[in-house]
Amino acid sequence: MQTNNAIRINDNDNVVVALRNIQAGEDVAGVKAAENIDRGHKMALIDIKEGENIVKYGYPIGHATKDIKKGEWIHTHNLKTNLKGLLEYTYEPKLNPIKADKKATFMGYNRKDGSVGIRNEIWIVNTVGCVNKVSERIAQLANEKFAGRTDGIFNFVHPFGCSQLSEDHENTQKLLAGMVRHPNAAAVLVLSLGCENNNINEFKKVLGEYDEQRVKFLIAQDYEDEVGEALKIIEELVEYAESFKQEEIDASKLVIGLKCGGSDGFSGITANPLVGRISDMLVAHNGTTVLSEVPEMFGAETILMNRCETPELFDQTVALINNFKSYFMRYNQEVYENPSPGNKKGGISTLEDKSLGCTQKGGTSNVKAVLDYAQKATVHGLNLLRGPGNDIVAITGLMASGCHIILFTTGRGTPVGAPVPTIKISTNSELANKKKDWIDFNAGQLLEGKTMDELSEEFFEFILKVASKEIRTKNEIHNYREISIFKDGVTL
Numbered sequence: 001m002q003t004n005n006a007i008r009i010n011d012n013d014n015v016v017v018a019l020r021n022i023q024a025g026e027d028v029a030g031v032k033a034a035e036n037i038d039r040g041h042k043m044a045l046i047d048i049k050e051g052e053n054i055v056k057y058g059y060p061i062g063h064a065t066k067d068i069k070k071g072e073w074i075h076t077h078n079l080k081t082n083l084k085g086l087l088e089y090t091y092e093p094k095l096n097p098i099k100a101d102k103k104a105t106f107m108g109y110n111r112k113d114g115s116v117g118i119r120n121e122i123w124i125v126n127t128v129g130c131v132n133k134v135s136e137r138i139a140q141l142a143n144e145k146f147a148g149r150t151d152g153i154f155n156f157v158h159p160f161g162c163s164q165l166s167e168d169h170e171n172t173q174k175l176l177a178g179m180v181r182h183p184n185a186a187a188v189l190v191l192s193l194g195c196e197n198n199n200i201n202e203f204k205k206v207l208g209e210y211d212e213q214r215v216k217f218l219i220a221q222d223y224e225d226e227v228g229e230a231l232k233i234i235e236e237l238v239e240y241a242e243s244f245k246q247e248e249i250d251a252s253k254l255v256i257g258l259k260c261g262g263s264d265g266f267s268g269i270t271a272n273p274l275v276g277r278i279s280d281m282l283v284a285h286n287g288t289t290v291l292s293e294v295p296e297m298f299g300a301e302t303i304l305m306n307r308c309e310t311p312e313l314f315d316q317t318v319a320l321i322n323n324f325k326s327y328f329m330r331y332n333q334e335v336y337e338n339p340s341p342g343n344k345k346g347g348i349s350t351l352e353d354k355s356l357g358c359t360q361k362g363g364t365s366n367v368k369a370v371l372d373y374a375q376k377a378t379v380h381g382l383n384l385l386r387g388p389g390n391d392i393v394a395i396t397g398l399m400a401s402g403c404h405i406i407l408f409t410t411g412r413g414t415p416v417g418a419p420v421p422t423i424k425i426s427t428n429s430e431l432a433n434k435k436k437d438w439i440d441f442n443a444g445q446l447l448e449g450k451t452m453d454e455l456s457e458e459f460f461e462f463i464l465k466v467a468s469k470e471i472r473t474k475n476e477i478h479n480y481r482e483i484s485i486f487k488d489g490v491t492l
Contacts, residue, residue: 005019009057014046017043017266031071039347040347042074047067094306102284105251106118111186117244119151122186129158134191135157138234165489168491173202183404187214190217251285257289257290259409260408264343264347264412267409268360273360283363283382295389300352307367317384368383377401391416392483405463411431
């Protein structure tokens with residue numbers, strides 16, 4: 001139910017969400033507002049007693065910490081999470097198989113290993129942070145020297161690759177190996193200092209087989225002029241990249257990452273459901289989508305668990321959730337104190353509130369695979385990926401798992417971008433109009449008369465145009481590309 005000033009998302013909800021700032025005394029869905037309520041925030045539709053659940057999206061998002069009268073504002077001052085600790089789960093499958101029977105195409109690049117890319121770029125991948133500035137200089141000079149011959153030459157800085165232990169060191173290697181293998185890079189220069197833990201010989205063990213024409217290595221300590229040597233190698237890589245031409249490719253080859261950041265009270269009403277519809281549409285084309293941000297599944301995890309196609313996938317999803325909770329608990333951190341100050345200002349009150357909106361990006365299709373950090377997505381359909389909610393770490397992990405494009409919803413706004421095209425989807429029109437240099441697509445149209453069917457078809461075509469290079473995303477235009485590697489441990 002939607003009125004001119006509020007929306008009730010589910011018939012079972014005992015709250016509405018304000019679509020604009022509401023003044024005390026104003027009629028809201030037949031209830032008089034008892035106080036001013038900001039856009040994106042919740043108002044009680046009925047009297048709610050202390051201890052009773054607050055229901056939004058048809059699910060409890062916490063309980064009242066005091067008696068709440070109908071018409072009153074509901075937020076962190078009178079609402080608390082119901083969540084706690086590790087849980088035991090029971091597999092109660094509620095499957096929704098989506099038949100892969102639709103066809104669409106885009107213009108992309110068939111690679112020699114059978115993979116598909118949507119850009120024809122050259123990437124400089126640093127094995128260690130010590131060569132960050134060297135790689136920046138190489139990229140700058142290479143783009144000047146070889147301008148127009150590829151889709152660009154890009155380097156990606158990070159502080160790791162040495163003085164790391166155990167899983168941290170392995171995460172760095174796996175992530176960088178995923179970058180080297182990414183098909184949006186027609187060719188790759190792996191740049192090493194020479195004395196780091198993640199030296200070329202050790203990195204090659206993780207990388208595995210590679211095409212010697214496509215992947216070249218340079219150890220900076222071995223050359224008097226490492227920059228000049230790098231430019232010679234990049235010239236070879238440019239010539240190799242020029243051998244690839246755009247071809248018509250079936251949409252089933254697309255792998256799309258699903259991410260939200262700077263969420264607000266509209267994220268679970270407009271942008272995230274829109275992305276969820278796109279996920280279902282791509283699955284219907286036999287494509288692949290990847291949902292990460294495990295901490296932002298807490299409180300909505302059973303929805304995903306019960307969509308797992310097999311008991312084995314259910315068990316893997318339980319492990320995905322509980323292992324991440326244990327990671328929090330190892331550091332004596334509260335598992336459920338997730339919403340950021342910006343989230344709360346935008347109307348999100350508890351982790352359940354955030355997660356029930358967040359997981360809508362995964363649509364309604366069945367879970368087909370559960371991936372470890374930086375593991376490549378190879379199974380068509382919806383995949384769940386181990387990784388945190390942090391924006392840069394999450395989009396980096398999605399990229400390393402092979403995502404060609406990342407759909408990134410935001411209600412507060414953010415300029416951040418991955419090494420791959422990162423489509424920013426605003427939850428509201430005000431943000432889309434205010435931050436035109438950040439936002440690529442406006443899901444706020446759903447509150448202004450556009451139907452989900454209309455907007456999802458429009459957005460799917462937009463995505464195919466991005467894949468075909470007919471549209472460049474704002475992160476590409478402004479070169480907002482960065483990586484951050486998941487870290488959990490000691491630095492020597």
